[in-house]
Amino acid sequence: MTGEAPKPTPTEQLIQAFQQLLPDEAVLTDTEDLRPFECDGLSVYRRLPMVVVLPETVEQVQAIMRLCFAAKVPVVARGAGTGLSGGALPLEDGVLLSLAKFKQILDIDPQNAMATVQPGVRNLAISDAAAAHGLYYAPDPSSQIACTIGGNVAENSGGVHCLKYGLTVHNILQLKIVTVDGELLTIGSETLDSPGYDLLALMTGSEGMLGIFVEITVKLLAKPERAQVVLAAFDDVTKAGEAVGEIIAAGIIPAGLEMMDKLAIQAAEDFAHACYPRDAEAILLCELDGSNAEVSEQIMTVHKVLKQSGATEVRTAKDEAERQLFWKGRKSAFPAVGRISPDYYCMDGTIPRRQLPKVLRFMSELSNEYGLAVANVFHAGDGNLHPLILFDANTPGELQRTEEFGRRILEFCVEVGGTITGEHGVGMEKIDQMCVQFQSAELSQFHAIKKAFDPENLLNPGKAVPTLHRCAEFGAMHVHNGQLAHPELERF
Amino acid sequence: MVNQSISELLQTQVQQAVKNGHRLNIVGGGSKHFLGRQGQGATLNISQHRGIIEYDPHELVITARAGTPLQEIEHALADKQQMLAFEPPHFGEHATLGGTIAAGLSGPRRPYAGSARDFMLGCKVLNGKGEIMQFGGRVMKNVAGYDVSRLMTGAYGTLGVILELSLKVLPRPAASVTLFNECSEADAILFMSGLLSKALPVDACCYYKGQSYVRLSGSKQSVVDAQKKLLGERLNQRSHFWQRLREHELSFFNRDKPLWRILVKPTTPTLAIDGEWLLDWGGAQRWLYSDADAADIRKIVQQYNGHATLFRNGDRHDVFQPLAAPMQLLQQRIKTSFDPDNVFNPGRMYAEI
Numbered sequence: 001m002t003g004e005a006p007k008p009t010p011t012e013q014l015i016q017a018f019q020q021l022l023p024d025e026a027v028l029t030d031t032e033d034l035r036p037f038e039c040d041g042l043s044v045y046r047r048l049p050m051v052v053v054l055p056e057t058v059e060q061v062q063a064i065m066r067l068c069f070a071a072k073v074p075v076v077a078r079g080a081g082t083g084l085s086g087g088a089l090p091l092e093d094g095v096l097l098s099l100a101k102f103k104q105i106l107d108i109d110p111q112n113a114m115a116t117v118q119p120g121v122r123n124l125a126i127s128d129a130a131a132a133h134g135l136y137y138a139p140d141p142s143s144q145i146a147c148t149i150g151g152n153v154a155e156n157s158g159g160v161h162c163l164k165y166g167l168t169v170h171n172i173l174q175l176k177i178v179t180v181d182g183e184l185l186t187i188g189s190e191t192l193d194s195p196g197y198d199l200l201a202l203m204t205g206s207e208g209m210l211g212i213f214v215e216i217t218v219k220l221l222a223k224p225e226r227a228q229v230v231l232a233a234f235d236d237v238t239k240a241g242e243a244v245g246e247i248i249a250a251g252i253i254p255a256g257l258e259m260m261d262k263l264a265i266q267a268a269e270d271f272a273h274a275c276y277p278r279d280a281e282a283i284l285l286c287e288l289d290g291s292n293a294e295v296s297e298q299i300m301t302v303h304k305v306l307k308q309s310g311a312t313e314v315r316t317a318k319d320e321a322e323r324q325l326f327w328k329g330r331k332s333a334f335p336a337v338g339r340i341s342p343d344y345y346c347m348d349g350t351i352p353r354r355q356l357p358k359v360l361r362f363m364s365e366l367s368n369e370y371g372l373a374v375a376n377v378f379h380a381g382d383g384n385l386h387p388l389i390l391f392d393a394n395t396p397g398e399l400q401r402t403e404e405f406g407r408r409i410l411e412f413c414v415e416v417g418g419t420i421t422g423e424h425g426v427g428m429e430k431i432d433q434m435c436v437q438f439q440s441a442e443l444s445q446f447h448a449i450k451k452a453f454d455p456e457n458l459l460n461p462g463k464a465v466p467t468l469h470r471c472a473e474f475g476a477m478h479v480h481n482g483q484l485a486h487p488e489l490e491r492f
Numbered sequence: 493m494v495n496q497s498i499s500e501l502l503q504t505q506v507q508q509a510v511k512n513g514h515r516l517n518i519v520g521g522g523s524k525h526f527l528g529r530q531g532q533g534a535t536l537n538i539s540q541h542r543g544i545i546e547y548d549p550h551e552l553v554i555t556a557r558a559g560t561p562l563q564e565i566e567h568a569l570a571d572k573q574q575m576l577a578f579e580p581p582h583f584g585e586h587a588t589l590g591g592t593i594a595a596g597l598s599g600p601r602r603p604y605a606g607s608a609r610d611f612m613l614g615c616k617v618l619n620g621k622g623e624i625m626q627f628g629g630r631v632m633k634n635v636a637g638y639d640v641s642r643l644m645t646g647a648y649g650t651l652g653v654i655l656e657l658s659l660k661v662l663p664r665p666a667a668s669v670t671l672f673n674e675c676s677e678a679d680a681i682l683f684m685s686g687l688l689s690k691a692l693p694v695d696a697c698c699y700y701k702g703q704s705y706v707r708l709s710g711s712k713q714s715v716v717d718a719q720k721k722l723l724g725e726r727l728n729q730r731s732h733f734w735q736r737l738r739e740h741e742l743s744f745f746n747r748d749k750p751l752w753r754i755l756v757k758p759t760t761p762t763l764a765i766d767g768e769w770l771l772d773w774g775g776a777q778r779w780l781y782s783d784a785d786a787a788d789i790r791k792i793v794q795q796y797n798g799h800a801t802l803f804r805n806g807d808r809h810d811v812f813q814p815l816a817a818p819m820q821l822l823q824q825r826i827k828t829s830f831d832p833d834n835v836f837n838p839g840r841m842y843a844e845i
Contacts, residue, residue, distance in 0.1 A: 111759045113688040134689050156635045163632065169639065170610050183818055191755035192602065192776050193646070195799050195813040196823050196841070198609055201642030205635045225691045245550035251573055251663035291693060293713035350631040352551055382632035422633035430636075437636050441623040448829035449638055452822065465637065 011050060014071050014095075018053055021063050026101075028052040037096050040081045040088040041143070044345075044399065045428050049076070049090030056101040058176070058184060058214045065212065066182035068095055074458045075180075077208045079120060079151030082143040084346060085427030087155065087207045087463055097212065099150050105129050106215070113220045114173060114190065119150025119213045123157075126218060135220035138165035141423070142331060150213045156205030158423035160256040160287075160330075163381035167423070169204040171219045177203065177211035180454045190217060202449070207425050208460040210453040224289040227255060229323045230302050232311040233280035237261055240282035241356035243309035244380045247286065250305050252298050256287035257381030261360075264333050264375040264388070271336035274329025275322075277313060284311075284380065285330055333377045334388065341373070341390035345402045349413030350422035353383045362412050363387055370405045372398075384422035385413070411436050426464045434464075435471035443468060495557060498541045499624070499655055505536055506653065506835065507622035515838050518649040520559055521586030524595050526804055528648050528840045529811050538590055541655060546630070549574055553613060553630050555658040558590025565589055569661055577605040577662040581738045590654045596646025599738040600696035600707070603688075603758075603773045609645035611660045617644060617652040620831030630658045643826075649837040650845055651830040665695070665709035670733060671724030672703045677762050677771070680704045684774040685758035692718050696734055699771040700744060707734060737772065744770050744779070750806030752780040752789060756798035763796070765789055779803075786810060812841060820844060 008016065018027045028034055029051050039046045050073075055061050068075050074094035081088055090096045102118035105125065109115065110133035115126055123144040127136040140159035141147055147157070153175065156168045165171070174188040188200035203210055234240040240259055247254065260268065262281050269276045276283055284306070288298040299316055306314045317323035337344050351359055360376070367374045373390040387409055391402040410420040410433045420426070420433040434443070446465040450457070466474070509516050515533030525531065542559035549572040556565060562582055569575050579599030580592045593615075598607040614628025617640075628634055628641035644654055675683065680699035687694050687706070693714055696707035705727065708718045719726075727733055736742045745751070747768070754763070758775040767782025782789065786802065790813060793800045799813035815823060820842070827834075827845040839845075 110689050111685050112757045114757075134691070156639075158633055166606065166610065167633065169642070170606060179818075185818060185822070189755075189799065190757050190797050191799065192773065193596070193607065193755060195801070196815050196819065197647055197651075197826060198596070198643055198645060199822075199826075201609060201639045201645075202826075205639055210638075220689075222689050222691045248552060248663075249550050251666070253662065290710065291691065291714040291717060293717050294693070294711045297711045297713060350629075350633045352548075352553075352630060354548065354551065379633070384633045417629070418631050419629050419634040419636050421636050422631070423635060425635050426637075434636060439625075441619070442625045442627065442637065445619065445625055445640065445830070446637055449640075449826065452825035452829045 010071055014067060014073060015051055017067050018051065018064065021060060022053060022055060026054040026056070028054075037078065037081070037090060037098070040078070040083040040086060042084050042086045042427070042429055045086040045089050047090050047092060049096035050093055052096045052098060054098045054101055058178065061097070061178045061212055061214055062182040062184060064095070064097060065178050065180060068458060069181045069456070072456060072458065074461050075212075076460050077150075077154070077212050079148035079154070080122070080146050082147040083151060083155060083427065084348070084424040085421070085429040087425050087427035087460070089428050089463070091461070099148070099212075099214075102150070102214065108133065110135060110220075112190070113222075114217055115220055116215065116217045117149055119153075119216060120148050123147050123149055123152055130220050134223050136223055137218050138171050138221050139168050142334070149216050149218065153204055153213055153216055154206065154208050155425040156423070158379070158384065160258060160379060162379065163257060164253045164255050165221065169201055172200065172204065172216060173219055174217035175200060175203055175213055176215035177213055179211050180456070180459050184214070185211070188217075205425070207427060207464040209450055209464055210459065224255075225291050226295045227287060227289040227323070228295050228299060229317045229326050230286045230288070230299060230306070231276070231315045231317070231326055232284045232286070232306040233277040233313040234282045234284070234310065235280065235312050236310070237282045237360055238357040239310040240284055241353070241360075241380070243284060243306055243311065245353055246305045246309050247302055248381070250301055252288070252301060254286045254381055255289040256285065257379075258285045258330050259283070259376075259378040259380035260330065260333060261376040263373060264337065264377050267336040267340050267375060268329040268333045271339060272325075272329045272332045274325050276329055280312065285326055330377070333375075337375045337388045337390065342392040342394065343390075344375075345389045345391060345406055347385065347387045347389065347406045347409050348421050348424040349410050349418055350382070350384045351413050351416050351418035353380070355416040355418070359385065359412060359416060363409060366405055366408060370401050372402060372405055379422070382422070383418065407433060428463055431463065431466045431470070432474045434466050435474045440468050440471070443471065495541060495543060502536065502538065502541065502653060502655070503618055503622055503624060506618050506620075509534070509835050510620065510622055510833055513833070514835070516835050518594070518653055518837055520588030520591035521561065521584065523582060523584030523587040524591050527595055529808055529843075531840055532838050536653065538653065539586075539588060542588075544568055545656065551630070552632070552661050553658055554661050555630055555656060556589055557656050558588060558654045560589045562587040562589055562592055570664070573664050574661045575664045576611065576659065578602055578608050578611055579738060580608060581740070583739065589657065593645050593654060593657055594647065594649045600698065600734050600772060603776055604695045605662070609642045612641045612645050613658040613660055615641045615644055615654050615658070616656040617654050619652045620833055620835045624655065628658070632660060648840045650827060650841055652836060667712040667715045668707060668709040669715050669719060670705055670707045670727040670729075671719065671722055672705045672727050673724035674702055675704050677769070680771065681759065681761065681775050684771070687774060688758065692721065697774040698737060699775070700742070705733065742770075744768065747781045748805060749781045749783055750802055751804040752782060753801045753803040754778040754780055754793055754798060756793065756796050760796045760798065763792055765792055815842070
């Protein structure tokens, strides 16, 4: 009696189907090959996927989605994996779909100021390719050397120039997506709007929950004639915060308006030698761009406003080299803080700017309470905070205390009229804080939207939008632990 | 308190309509009733739900109830030298903020500053179950949850009743000058699209009756310098040219024929459709008065990856460019996710949604 070969399991069948579809090296199943995909930029969350696939054509993506849809296997899409909220965290029983091979810039159209690219193209590569035409792609997340445009669209990435030039959602025109069942759909168009609902906005920032992006058309802008940066030092953080509002009230929209507190200044200065005043309690970096005349006029106004707001020192970068140096300090703030502490945890709330003093006070109280230091870098122009909590993961319990500290900061952001995430996304990290930001009607609406695209809940399930059940548990736990922020405040 | 009870009243009206299987036709000031397909159902009037809730010029955000007259918003902003940078058309003195956003219309500054949806930050809406929901917020950057606020923009009220909304506002430019210059349409198309890759403070650009018009805005000196780089004569500011273009008050718009709004890429050459043309948005939005067959117009426009909307007059059955089947089904499912019983503005955009 000859025994028949055992029937392959559904998982084995799926992997075999991938192997028929793709070259051998594009289907990864060995643990050591899966390891690089176990986390994104938020490495405290790690999980190995069942299989990694690396397609290189749209047809292959469609075929993969059809197979997964038929087998009811979940799919997590991934670009460069630089995200900071665990959005690309794999699922143990799921497929990790890497778009790393979609690296081509398909078209630069300088006459219509647009570019069509594949999702795996790096953010900065678009601006590099457009530079010959005097054009660039405006959103510039700090990871722009590495992060891909597909991931930028999935997260609605920002950067230091958002206040003037907008987020990703303001700078894209058209998306081609593969739906959960393998259909190719065009969302938006090459024109300035499209018939029907504005699905382009809905897709942007949807964290891989609604479709797989396979082609993106972005808007390009003319490079401004001149850019100049002004640095101002303050002996008080509150004064710096107020100066931000005064610059804007003077009718100026800076291209970038960044704030750093003392700990961040000192760390950045030690790291980048950016000529920052080490003794300042806060500095502002205010970048102005536009025509030569406009920039000159605005520098004068900004100087005046900063002095009136109590700046102890105001400097304009004397040349392009110094401008780059001022920015180098800011842009290296994260790694600089990484040098002074074994680990740091980067938060991402947004608040109405006038609430800044209150929020800073709250963080400093918490810092004492938890015995953990906080360095603050802040996209001050648009109210986006990035507190960096310093901790040591090797000290037992310190990561948990850090996470709790972070959660309380985000919940306070909601309390003062802001939001739990300005640009990093909800992902895995802030899923419980979604229960604080939204009521059940809104969460149910999000699930209903997801269902319209993904009825079987196969696209990046479990991220971005919590179930009502999870929120009920979170709420119960929350009150039980007495964590409700500021019980002294009236609640409506 | 009064507004609180008005929003509760609206909620009750919606809940009763759902219960009784009625349809609701959402109306603000009634200034945009001519847009889209014919409204159906009992009137749900939101014009009493009005008033600015919060406006702090330092924050660049205004929050107001949907029934607030657009004029009131614009006056409040102008008092602080700020503006709605998408320059929304009013199409009538009773235009409301809610109607402006529901129609998603933007004026001449749109290609350079952004559209109505670009400035949308958050909203409070009533869904088709009569629940009040809040999305987005009053801050510039917010990626928590799907971007429902922007989805509401231009949805013609078919997804829900906008109760309140927050918009980003911007400072008004210190100076503004318009230059006009005689040229052919083909030259104008080249010239206007060419401006997109030039670092000039252009914030409006159109071609009308054999002349190109370019508006330069910014600081005084910046506008003076930019003028030297372009050809053309200065237009008298008192002609209110851009406002009349935005409001369709130029003599061009004095016609009874069907008016088409055609969206194409700026470099798209002159389209072979009989009629009278005005090119706005630097050539990206083209107005056409034509008796040509709707299907023929759409066919030609689609060859250039564009789309055509029957903006005024004509047969109001197929107003918007038809959607391909998979897209239509997806949009229907989205409609159902907000308004399962099809209560709001049924058929206002498409027969199916």
